[in-house]
Amino acid sequence: MSENQNPQTQTDTATTGTDQPLTTTTGESVEQTRDEWREYEFEGESKMTVENLDVYYGDDHALKDVSMEIPEQSVTALIGPSGCGKSTYLRCLNRMNDRISSARIDGTVRFDGQDIYQDGVNLVELRKRVGMVFQSPNPFPKSIRQNIAYGPEKHGDLDTGLLARLLNRSDEEERDRLVERCLRDAALWDEVNDRLDDNALGLSGGQQQRLCIARCLSVDPEIILMDEPASALDPIATAKIEDLIEDLSEEYTVVIVTHNMQQAARISDQTAVFLTGGELVEYGETDQVFEDPNSERVEDYISGKFG
Ligand SMILES: Nc1ncnc2c1ncn2[C@@H]1O[C@H](COP(=O)(O)OP(=O)(O)O)[C@@H](O)[C@H]1O
Numbered sequence: 001m002s003e004n005q006n007p008q009t010q011t012d013t014a015t016t017g018t019d020q021p022l023t024t025t026t027g028e029s030v031e032q033t034r035d036e037w038r039e040y041e042f043e044g045e046s047k048m049t050v051e052n053l054d055v056y057y058g059d060d061h062a063l064k065d066v067s068m069e070i071p072e073q074s075v076t077a078l079i080g081p082s083g084c085g086k087s088t089y090l091r092c093l094n095r096m097n098d099r100i101s102s103a104r105i106d107g108t109v110r111f112d113g114q115d116i117y118q119d120g121v122n123l124v125e126l127r128k129r130v131g132m133v134f135q136s137p138n139p140f141p142k143s144i145r146q147n148i149a150y151g152p153e154k155h156g157d158l159d160t161g162l163l164a165r166l167l168n169r170s171d172e173e174e175r176d177r178l179v180e181r182c183l184r185d186a187a188l189w190d191e192v193n194d195r196l197d198d199n200a201l202g203l204s205g206g207q208q209q210r211l212c213i214a215r216c217l218s219v220d221p222e223i224i225l226m227d228e229p230a231s232a233l234d235p236i237a238t239a240k241i242e243d244l245i246e247d248l249s250e251e252y253t254v255v256i257v258t259h260n261m262q263q264a265a266r267i268s269d270q271t272a273v274f275l276t277g278g279e280l281v282e283y284g285e286t287d288q289v290f291e292d293p294n295s296e297r298v299e300d301y302i303s304g305k306f307g
């Protein structure tokens with residue numbers, strides 16, 4: 001509010017003395033954000049509830065007072081021009097910003113009602129339940145099979161004990177069942193089942209990204225965060241990832257950052273638009289945000305007038 005103490009600038013059509021619309025450095029018109037544009041009402045449960053989130057990198061205020069509820073078992077898209085804080089926001093949802101020493105976070109993030117920033121939260125467990133897929137595929141330089149089995153083996157979740165022996169199954173059989181299930185769920189099984197012991201780095205980019213998704217699934221997450229997961233891929237590989245994301249949302253809660261607005265419109269149920277300065281400007285059902293946005297700045301952004 002402090003930036004807008006002059007009542008003249010509080011209207012949608014703020015003008016300068018010369019009758020030119022005020023614009024920000026990236027060309028958006030200056031417009032007061034209204035709370036109701038960010039209040040998205042949905043049926044069902046909120047998987048994550050973010051309240052009054054501020055993020056600073058040193059003196060740089062990267063995210064400003066963001067509040068947002070993320071519905072379960074759906075796809076939430078985060079869009080906005082480069083540098084507006086989308087990745088920063090996504091990283092707050094599983095405390096990846098903790099790894100950035102200059103980052104300071106204020107506000108609350110609740111996952112199934114539990115504050116993930118309270119003392120004593122187990123970060124390994126949190127990041128298993130809230131998994132992440134990055135822009136460039138980053139498989140381990142190991143076999144396809146080992147990429148999937150690594151996490152569960154490390155966390156001791158792969159059933160290597162009594163049950164396997166009672167069922168007369170070996171550890172390898174248990175592991176192979178898990179590997180198959182994750183690869184099937186990531187729509188990759190049919191393409192790789194005859195070469196599970198090959199190095200994952202020999203796969204195409206799109207296959208590597210689906211392998212990273214399969215690896216994320218192997219530790220049984222509830223939320224999958226994706227930061228521009230298809231931006232390094234060709235259109236065919238991108239289409240496969242988009243289909244997969246839609247399928248995953250039947251079981252998981254997916255939050256995806258994308259700079260591709262058509263992609264957000266195609267695959268998401270709800271869309272949050274961040275604009276320069278780290279502000280959440282509008283959040284609502286995807287069709288409404290794209291077809292009839294409340295904010296003029298969002299309309300300008302979506303119609304390609306800036307960004
Ligand atoms: N690790 C970091 N250290 C310092 N500043 C950062 C860091 N990451 C992001 N920022 C700054 O925070 C702002 C938001 O960045 P980011 O979240 O990466 O935006 P987006 O993903 O929307 O492009 C930018 O001004 C960026 O320079």
Ligand SMILES: [Mg+2]
Binds near residue numbers: 086087088227257
């Ligand atoms: Mg980013």
